[in-house]
Amino acid sequence: MIRIVAAVVMAALAAASIVFAQAPRQGGTLRAVFNSDPPTLDPAAASDTTSSAVIRQVFDGLLELDEKLTPVSALAERWTVSGDQRTYTFTLRRGVKFHNGRELKAADVKYSFERAAKGKRPWVFEKITGAREYIKGTGAEIPGIRVVDDVTVELRLDKPFAPFLHLMAYDAASVVPREEVERRGGNFASQPVGTGAFRFVSWRRDDQVALERFRDHFRGAPLLERVVFRIIPAEITRFNEYRAGQLDFTDIPTGHCQAAKTDPQLQGEVAIWPTLGTHGVRFNVEKAPFNDVRVRKAVAHAIDPSIIVDRLLEGCVLAARGILPPSLPGYAAGVKRLPLDRELAKRLLAEAGFAGGRGLPAIAYNFNTADANQRIAEVLQSQLKEIGLTVELRRLDWAAHIKLVDDGNVSFFRQGWIADYPDPENFLTVLFHSRNVGAAGNTSRYRNPRLDRLFDEADTLAPSAARYARYAEAEQTILDDAVWISLYHYTSRALIKPTVKGLERTALSSAPEFLSPLRKVWLEK
Amino acid sequence: MLADLGRPLAGRLLALVPVLFGITLLVFVLNAVALGDPARAAMGQRADPEALERMRREYALDRPLPVQYVTWIGRVLRGDLGQSFREQRPVTEVIFERLPATVRLAVAATVISIVLGVAVGALAAVRPGGALDHVLMGAAVLGISTPVFWLGMMLSLVFAVNLGWLPVSGYGGGDLRYLVLPAFALGALHTGTVARMTRSSLLEVVRQDYMQTARAKGLSEPIVLAKHAFRNALIPIVTVIGIGLADLLVGAPLTETVFAWPGVGRLLVAAVGQRDLPVVMGAVMVFALVYVLGNLAVDLAYLVIDPRTRRGAS
Numbered sequence: 001m002i003r004i005v006a007a008v009v010m011a012a013l014a015a016a017s018i019v020f021a022q023a024p025r026q027g028g029t030l031r032a033v034f035n036s037d038p039p040t041l042d043p044a045a046a047s048d049t050t051s052s053a054v055i056r057q058v059f060d061g062l063l064e065l066d067e068k069l070t071p072v073s074a075l076a077e078r079w080t081v082s083g084d085q086r087t088y089t090f091t092l093r094r095g096v097k098f099h100n101g102r103e104l105k106a107a108d109v110k111y112s113f114e115r116a117a118k119g120k121r122p123w124v125f126e127k128i129t130g131a132r133e134y135i136k137g138t139g140a141e142i143p144g145i146r147v148v149d150d151v152t153v154e155l156r157l158d159k160p161f162a163p164f165l166h167l168m169a170y171d172a173a174s175v176v177p178r179e180e181v182e183r184r185g186g187n188f189a190s191q192p193v194g195t196g197a198f199r200f201v202s203w204r205r206d207d208q209v210a211l212e213r214f215r216d217h218f219r220g221a222p223l224l225e226r227v228v229f230r231i232i233p234a235e236i237t238r239f240n241e242y243r244a245g246q247l248d249f250t251d252i253p254t255g256h257c258q259a260a261k262t263d264p265q266l267q268g269e270v271a272i273w274p275t276l277g278t279h280g281v282r283f284n285v286e287k288a289p290f291n292d293v294r295v296r297k298a299v300a301h302a303i304d305p306s307i308i309v310d311r312l313l314e315g316c317v318l319a320a321r322g323i324l325p326p327s328l329p330g331y332a333a334g335v336k337r338l339p340l341d342r343e344l345a346k347r348l349l350a351e352a353g354f355a356g357g358r359g360l361p362a363i364a365y366n367f368n369t370a371d372a373n374q375r376i377a378e379v380l381q382s383q384l385k386e387i388g389l390t391v392e393l394r395r396l397d398w399a400a401h402i403k404l405v406d407d408g409n410v411s412f413f414r415q416g417w418i419a420d421y422p423d424p425e426n427f428l429t430v431l432f433h434s435r436n437v438g439a440a441g442n443t444s445r446y447r448n449p450r451l452d453r454l455f456d457e458a459d460t461l462a463p464s465a466a467r468y469a470r471y472a473e474a475e476q477t478i479l480d481d482a483v484w485i486s487l488y489h490y491t492s493r494a495l496i497k498p499t500v501k502g503l504e505r506t507a508l509s510s511a512p513e514f515l516s517p518l519r520k521v522w523l524e525k
Numbered sequence: 526m527l528a529d530l531g532r533p534l535a536g537r538l539l540a541l542v543p544v545l546f547g548i549t550l551l552v553f554v555l556n557a558v559a560l561g562d563p564a565r566a567a568m569g570q571r572a573d574p575e576a577l578e579r580m581r582r583e584y585a586l587d588r589p590l591p592v593q594y595v596t597w598i599g600r601v602l603r604g605d606l607g608q609s610f611r612e613q614r615p616v617t618e619v620i621f622e623r624l625p626a627t628v629r630l631a632v633a634a635t636v637i638s639i640v641l642g643v644a645v646g647a648l649a650a651v652r653p654g655g656a657l658d659h660v661l662m663g664a665a666v667l668g669i670s671t672p673v674f675w676l677g678m679m680l681s682l683v684f685a686v687n688l689g690w691l692p693v694s695g696y697g698g699g700d701l702r703y704l705v706l707p708a709f710a711l712g713a714l715h716t717g718t719v720a721r722m723t724r725s726s727l728l729e730v731v732r733q734d735y736m737q738t739a740r741a742k743g744l745s746e747p748i749v750l751a752k753h754a755f756r757n758a759l760i761p762i763v764t765v766i767g768i769g770l771a772d773l774l775v776g777a778p779l780t781e782t783v784f785a786w787p788g789v790g791r792l793l794v795a796a797v798g799q800r801d802l803p804v805v806m807g808a809v810m811v812f813a814l815v816y817v818l819g820n821l822a823v824d825l826a827y828l829v830i831d832p833r834t835r836r837g838a839s
Binding site for chain 1: 678
């Protein structure tokens with residue numbers, strides 16, 4: 001019965017939206033904003049979301065992600081996967097033009113991938129046969145990338161890798177025109193040329209990046225005439241520009257979330273949605289006292305994230321139960337963090353020989369400079385005091401923090417993670433596989449052969465309940481072993497003018513950059 | 526008179542060399558002591574070990590520190606400041622495209638502080654201890670003690686967001702309206718200092734015997750003030766203006782951040798965060814050069830204003 005009512009309501013709503021929906025309007029300038037100057041606009045050299053936000057508009061890849069984060073056709077019209085899950089054959093659309101007017105060929109794909117494999121994100125290509133050798137500099141090409149004819153390119157993998165299509169939708173795998181790269185040399189990074197819906201116009205460093213619509217885009221000209229990304233480092237200035245009507249969307253400044261939600265002028269423009277990230281606290285399991293699982297568990301049982309979520313972050317983030325965020329495909333609701341239980345925590349400490357914290361030196365907690373991180377650290381400090389642990393706060397800027405963390409020189413530290421693509425592999429395998437110990441992601445330096453096996457098996461399985469079950473098992477093991485303590489899942493907190501239509505709010509797009517395709521956006525008069 | 530200035534000028538310029546050298550060494554050592562690895566900082570959260578190694582080789586970070594420094598100095602002497610780690614472009618390019626914005630801002634702030642500061646100081650000196658004096662000097666103290674960041678935010682809130690008279694932030698492609706708020710925010714501190722110095726300096730001079738002599742000769746009061754009082758009061762004021770350059774340089778990164786002004790100050794802050802050493806060294810050199818040359822200009826101004834210093838210098 002409820003289902004029928006729901007169906008009727010849905011149908012009525014759909015009908016209403018057809019009646020009231022305005023036809024998308026052509027033209028206008030979208031005024032977007034970044035919080036820092038992009039280091040580069042070259043897909044091979046980028047490694048940050050600001051650069052990606054421009055790259056995704058100027059370039060296309062073989063595939064892209066739709067609003068449900070499923071890989072769908074972009075430059076590749078269709079693709080087939082061989083029975084052994086190791087060969088991917090992509091058929092390109094015919095007549096796709098670069099911004100310089102030249103037609104796209106399959107050879108461009110091979111050139112672009114080999115070029116990007118030597119860039120900042122080689123991991124995107126390392127699953128392709130021969131890529132590791134090429135990246136190391138011992139091969140002249142990547143033999144696993146084969147140009148079959150002008151519109152067909154075949155990619156062969158060493159082993160099956162389930163999320164491979166996601167990699168092909170990632171902006172590191174954008175296709176670039178060889179002649180422009182060669183002609184421009186180093187300048188390609190500041191004057192990019194792609195096949196994207198918007199072409200590059202200008203970039204005044206630390207001021208603004210301007211794009212205009214590419215009328216010959218293979219999907220037809222986008223609706224917006226121009227896009228201008230202002231570069232404004234201070235969040236309060238972005239907020240003021242938005243209130244002065246000079247930006248079409250921006251992020252909500254730290255600590256203003258509730259204020260914005262209740263502000264009569266702003267509340268209709270507040271948008272909060274979950275993103276694919278988790279704020280965690282990690283241990284280096286090689287360093288005493290955290291090489292003892294009982295001490296790690298004691299800390300996990302002593303931490304109550306609800307104060308951080310509800311008070312510090314104004315309830316504008318999601319409390320975490322596990323490591324994977326709920327919006328990630330493969331999220332398992334049954335996975336649970338160790339519950340708050342201070343008595344148990346004290347018993348575990350005593351069992352480890354540190355009853356009431358006696359015999360333990362002060363524990364250093366390392367975090368990178370940010371208002372919220374400082375306040376979270378203070379909460380952790382006071383909560384751990386309750387079981388007798390003394391915590392010293394060590395605040396460093398990002399560059400220093402990440403260096404210490406990567407090198408294994410800290411024992412208890414903050415580390416968040418945001419997925420590059422929506423698959424548990426990009427969370428759990430990166431962060432906990434023994435082959436990734438160190439800078440590659442496993443900063444806990446955790447080595448568990450059973451987990452490695454689960455991860456390796458999951459790589460070879462097609463997306464299915466069986467594959468996700470392996471991740472759920474691994475995730476629960478990590479939580480039970482108290483290698484990582486999840487505090488909360490990130491959300492994106494944005495202000496969006498009601499005149500902006502078609503701006504996707506997927507779990508991969510977060511303010512202020514919005515990694516969504518701007519070709520779908522239009523401005524109401 | 527120009528010939529008189531030649532020798533002291535050459536001496537001062539020569540003295541610049543060890544100063545600049547010392548500054549670069551200091552920055553280099555500080556950076557070496559600070560934790561952090563530029564290759565790692567440039568990689569985002571997930572760093573591929575091989576890509577890291579390749580970058581370290583490319584940046585020559587795998588070489589011993591003294592070798593890195595000597596190589597850098599060698600290149601600087603040939604006019605090459607190296608490549609930015611973050612942007613992979615020549616540092617000179619990175620700095621020079623932002624320098625005009627910083628120069629505009631600094632010049633505007635200096636002009637504001639001199640014009641406004643001298644005017645306020647002179648007005649206050651007309652009736653020392655009077656109501657106007659109290660109000661103006663109170664305002665001057667406020668200008669000196671208000672943090673640049675906060676003042677910038679307030680100016681922007683009042684004049685841009687609420688009144689809508691001026692843009693909130695940005696460069697506006699050189700449009701003068703965009704310059705007003707940042708220039709006032711940056712100039713405020715210095716305006717206060719100049720005003721206070723002008724007042725006290727004028728009051729000091731007015732008490733001198735030669736002022737009585739000038740009046741006794743029958744000169745009118747405006748001429749007495751303009752010709753005799755002001756010229757003599759100038760020396761301390763010029764000194765304050767020179768010292769104030771340091772305040773401008775300190776304030777520039779903050780002002781540029783609040784007003785999203787695309788200058789060298791902001792670049793420096795970002796480069797420190799990224800451990801982009803070539804850019805940090807380049808930007809610090811530019812700042813040091815501006816400071817040292819600014820003080821040189823002040824010294825030259827003394828020579829012009831006060832002939833006694835010319836004899837002393839040669």
